Amino acid sequence: MGVKLLLEKANVPGIRTYDVYRREGGYSAAEKALKEMTIESIVEEVKKSGLRGRGGAGFPAGMKWSFIAKPEGVPRHLVCNADESEPGTFKDRYLMEFLPHLLIEGLLISSFALGSNDTYIYIRGEYAWVATILEEAIEEATKNGWLGKNILGTGFDCMIHVHRGAGAYICGEETALIESLEGKRGNPRIKPPFPAIQGLWMRPTVVNNVETLAAVVPIIKMGGDEYAKIGVGRSTGTKLISACGNINKPGVYEIDMTISVEDFIYSDEYCGGIANGKKLKACIPGGSSVPILPANLLLKTAKGETRYMNYESLSDGGFATGSMMGSGGFIILDEDQCIVKNTLTLARFYRHESCGQCSPCREGTGWMEKILQKIEAGKGEISDIDLLWDIQRKIEGNTICPLGDAAAWPVAAAIRHFRDEFEWHINNRELSQTSNFGLQHYADPIHVPA
Amino acid sequence: MSLQFNNEQLTEFKRLVARYPEGKQKSALLPVLHLAQDSFGGWLPTAAMDYVAVLLNIEPIEVYEVATFYSMYNLKPVGKFVFEVCQTGPCMISGSENIIAYIQQQLGIKPGETTKDGIFTLKLVECLGACGYAPMMQVGKIYREHLTKEKVDAIIAEYRMQVAAQN
Numbered sequence: 001m002g003v004k005l006l007l008e009k010a011n012v013p014g015i016r017t018y019d020v021y022r023r024e025g026g027y028s029a030a031e032k033a034l035k036e037m038t039i040e041s042i043v044e045e046v047k048k049s050g051l052r053g054r055g056g057a058g059f060p061a062g063m064k065w066s067f068i069a070k071p072e073g074v075p076r077h078l079v080c081n082a083d084e085s086e087p088g089t090f091k092d093r094y095l096m097e098f099l100p101h102l103l104i105e106g107l108l109i110s111s112f113a114l115g116s117n118d119t120y121i122y123i124r125g126e127y128a129w130v131a132t133i134l135e136e137a138i139e140e141a142t143k144n145g146w147l148g149k150n151i152l153g154t155g156f157d158c159m160i161h162v163h164r165g166a167g168a169y170i171c172g173e174e175t176a177l178i179e180s181l182e183g184k185r186g187n188p189r190i191k192p193p194f195p196a197i198q199g200l201w202m203r204p205t206v207v208n209n210v211e212t213l214a215a216v217v218p219i220i221k222m223g224g225d226e227y228a229k230i231g232v233g234r235s236t237g238t239k240l241i242s243a244c245g246n247i248n249k250p251g252v253y254e255i256d257m258t259i260s261v262e263d264f265i266y267s268d269e270y271c272g273g274i275a276n277g278k279k280l281k282a283c284i285p286g287g288s289s290v291p292i293l294p295a296n297l298l299l300k301t302a303k304g305e306t307r308y309m310n311y312e313s314l315s316d317g318g319f320a321t322g323s324m325m326g327s328g329g330f331i332i333l334d335e336d337q338c339i340v341k342n343t344l345t346l347a348r349f350y351r352h353e354s355c356g357q358c359s360p361c362r363e364g365t366g367w368m369e370k371i372l373q374k375i376e377a378g379k380g381e382i383s384d385i386d387l388l389w390d391i392q393r394k395i396e397g398n399t400i401c402p403l404g405d406a407a408a409w410p411v412a413a414a415i416r417h418f419r420d421e422f423e424w425h426i427n428n429r430e431l432s433q434t435s436n437f438g439l440q441h442y443a444d445p446i447h448v449p450a
Numbered sequence: 451m452s453l454q455f456n457n458e459q460l461t462e463f464k465r466l467v468a469r470y471p472e473g474k475q476k477s478a479l480l481p482v483l484h485l486a487q488d489s490f491g492g493w494l495p496t497a498a499m500d501y502v503a504v505l506l507n508i509e510p511i512e513v514y515e516v517a518t519f520y521s522m523y524n525l526k527p528v529g530k531f532v533f534e535v536c537q538t539g540p541c542m543i544s545g546s547e548n549i550i551a552y553i554q555q556q557l558g559i560k561p562g563e564t565t566k567d568g569i570f571t572l573k574l575v576e577c578l579g580a581c582g583y584a585p586m587m588q589v590g591k592i593y594r595e596h597l598t599k600e601k602v603d604a605i606i607a608e609y610r611m612q613v614a615a616q617n
Contacts (some may be wrong), residue, residue: 002608075471087538087577118471125484125522126578128591160531161469166480166520169576183479183512185519201474242582243542250582288539337543345539349576355519 002256002269003230005218005238008209010098016133018140020103027146029220033050033109034152037220042113046216048224050236055172055209056080056287056327057402058311061216067196068114069204078116079176080107080213082123082130085169086406087288087349088329091240092210094252096123096130099214100137104160105214108146109220111158114206118159122177125166134162140375169353173401174207175199176355188401211240231257233311239328246334247281248272257310261285262299264309265332278334281439282418285314286326288346288408292339293323293415319413329445338436339421343414344372350407361404364395375422378429385422389415453497455505459489463505475506479516482506483523493524503519521575529564531573531609533557534588537574540581549585549597550574556606569613570606 014020021027033042047062057267069077096103102151104122110121123131138160141147151157163181165171171180175189199205215237219227228236228388235257244250247265249272255264264270265280274280280295300307302321307313311325333342351365368391371384392408399405415422421437455463462485466559470477483494490498499513504514517523524532535550554560557570564571580586583595595607 036567085577088540088581090579090581090583093579120469123478124579125520126588126593163469163477164481164484166484167522167575168520180480181477182474183476183508183516185504185515201471244581244584250584252582254486278579284539331543331581332478334545342539342543345537345542352521352576 002254002259003238004254005227005230006095006099006102006214006240007252007254007370008407010094016098016100016137018101018137018144021099022144026101027105029217030108030146032151032255033220034112034154034156034303036269038079038230039113039115041428042109042220045219045224046113047221049227050234050237051212051215051219052229052311053209054211054215054239054328056086056289058325061208061212064196064208065110065196065206067113068206069197070115074203075117075400076115077200077202077206078107078111078114078119078175079177079181079207080119080121080210081172081174081207082121082127082210083172083177084127084170084210084327085124085353086282086327087346088244088331089242089287089327090244091242091252091328092351093127093130093216094242095210095240096127096134100133101141102214103134103210104137104141104146107160108151108158109216110159110206110208110213112151112154112156117157118161120181120200121160122171122181123160123164124171125164128164131162131164138162162245169349169375170355170356170401170403173403176401177207178205185355187357188403190400192407195237213394223448232308232310233312235312235325239309239377241328241330243271243330243332245330246275246278246337248275255309258310260299261307261309261314264330271330271332274332274334276334278336279439280332281335282333282339283335284323284329284331284333284410285309286324287329287410288331288349289407290324290326291319291322291344292333292417293413294417297321297417298323303311317442319409320416323413334438336436338376339414339418340372340376340425340432343411344369344376346410347372347407350403350410353430354403354407358404359397360395360398361407364391364404365407367391368407372411375425378433380422380426382423382426384426385415387421453495453501455489456484456575459485459568467506476508476512479506479508480520481519483513487523492528493526499512512595525565526543529568530572530613530617531589532571534573534575534578536576536580536586536588538577540577541584541586544584546585549599549602551586552599555601571608 051061054056168186170176171186176186180186195205283298301316347369351369356362393410395404396408425432466481467478503510504515561574585594585597
């Protein structure tokens with residue numbers, strides 16, 4: 001059994017309620033932070049922990065906190081990003097649904113450290129029942145003196161508000177989220193200014209992912225140095241992985257980032273192997289936007305070394321032969337899955353979710369979907385593959401926010417590693433409508449168009 | 451259909467607006483539109499959007515541009531129960547296509563359509579964050595997960611009974 005810092009108590013009956021959470025040692029980290037620590041020492045512990053943003057970008061959380069501007073007389077805000085919308089990702093939902101007080105405690109400590117008297121949880125609109133769970137937990141915490149005025153006699157006031165979105169992937173991007181929280185369309189802002197200087201209502205703002213903020217609780221409990229000892233290299237602490245697709249045990253798992261990808265997929269403690277006795281074909285290891293990897297490059301790096309479930313190892317080899325930890329949305333595809341079709345559904349997703357501000361993304365995502373649709377329907381030409389490659393390259397890096405990159409990468413990686421499957425689709429127009437390519441690509445898994 | 455919040459809905463409206471600093475009441479727009487949609491029959495006619503604009507003291511266009519941007523707001527009438535079936539990658543590889551085809555067959559409607567009796571609407575949606583419990587759909591405020599044909603039958607029967615009980 002690996003170390004569990006976040007989900008250790010997830011199975012305790014009634015842990016969703018304040019009384020049980022408190023009885024199990026809950027809010028002791030908040031007590032320690034507010035009564036015994038200074039703002040500086042809390043930020044210092046988070047910096048020492050090496051905690052990296054768990055939403056996808058992996059930016060050091062302590063450093064992000066230290067950027068917040070503190071102009072005299074201007075309120076500051078902490079915003080919790082609970083917009084979890086990256087296909088394959090459902091870990092924050094699990095955390096909020098089963099351990100709402102863990103998030104509230106993390107938010108309280110973080111709000112104290114950042115000086116946020118009004119903290120917002122921006123939760124995706126579809127998680128309506130989770131929003132209700134959070135509101136109930138906030139009410140309990142307020143009744144018991146953990147939120148409200150003059151918390152624990154420290155003079156610190158803090159209220160947490162739950163704000164439901166209304167269905168837009170783009171609002172997971174922090175500046176789009178802020179726009180949405182201001183009651184507008186989720187159009188990302190041009191940076192700079194960064195939210196730490198001018199964010200919500202043009203006030204200094206820090207936006208952190210749910211899991212990141214929950215991780216502050218064990219960090220304060222055990223100290224940043226101890227937290228940093230868990231894991232490996234710059235992948236410190238634990239990470240929640242939401243595993244889905246063709247595996248025996250889909251679900252949310254907490255790992256300490258020293259486990260190999262192979263063990264994660266095949267051990268009974270985690271995914272329990274590929275479902276229905278099928279073979280592993282490919283995996284998207286960090287949410288739908290990260291590069292898909294064929295089985296051989298997933299389990300071992302291009303150098304032939306074991307690949308591990310952490311930030312560095314998953315990205316070993318760059319985009320040529322590696323992928324990314326991303327949000328921890330781990331999607332497994334078995335031998336029966338069609339790469340063209342899978343890529344098409346993701347391209348459709350990104351076309352649907354593009355906010356339309358930047359031409360390369362607005363136009364490019366539509367083009368990619370149409371071309372993939374054409375190939376999937378058995379009407380593609382070989383030149384379409386190069387056209388797809390060309391379009392994704394023209395989107396990547398040419399947009400205000402990372403949605404453009406997120407839309408380009410899955411298409412690029414699918415062509416890079418599975419070009420022969422695309423070619424087979426095009427060359428076998430009728431056959432491809434009734435059967436699939438299977439595992440043929442293993443003979444020569446790496447294709448990089450010139 | 452009267453396009454005004456009743457007292458209970460107005461109380462909820464005030465609770466939503468109170469979350470934001472004074473003068474920043476526009477921030478409540480998304481939650482208030484959810485409230486309006488829930489209050490006015492599951493969709494947002496122009497009159498409802500105009501009413502929200504008056505309540506929040508903003509221009510109607512500020513409401514329209516938001517209502518048309520977010521996928522959860524329905525801009526035309528929908529059935530009593532809206533089946534929003536996820537069709538994105540993880541659900542697709544877990545068999546969502548068969549489920550979508552089966553629902554179409556059982557309800558006799560295509561995506562985007564409402565049954566003649568006004569009970570069901572079928573919508574295809576993108577990832578709802580339930581990938582480990584696929585295939586799945588959202589109905590109102592809850593998720594129905596691990597869908598099978600049998601489960602779809604049971605869900606349809608369940609909602610039909612609810613409607614029959616109300617009549």
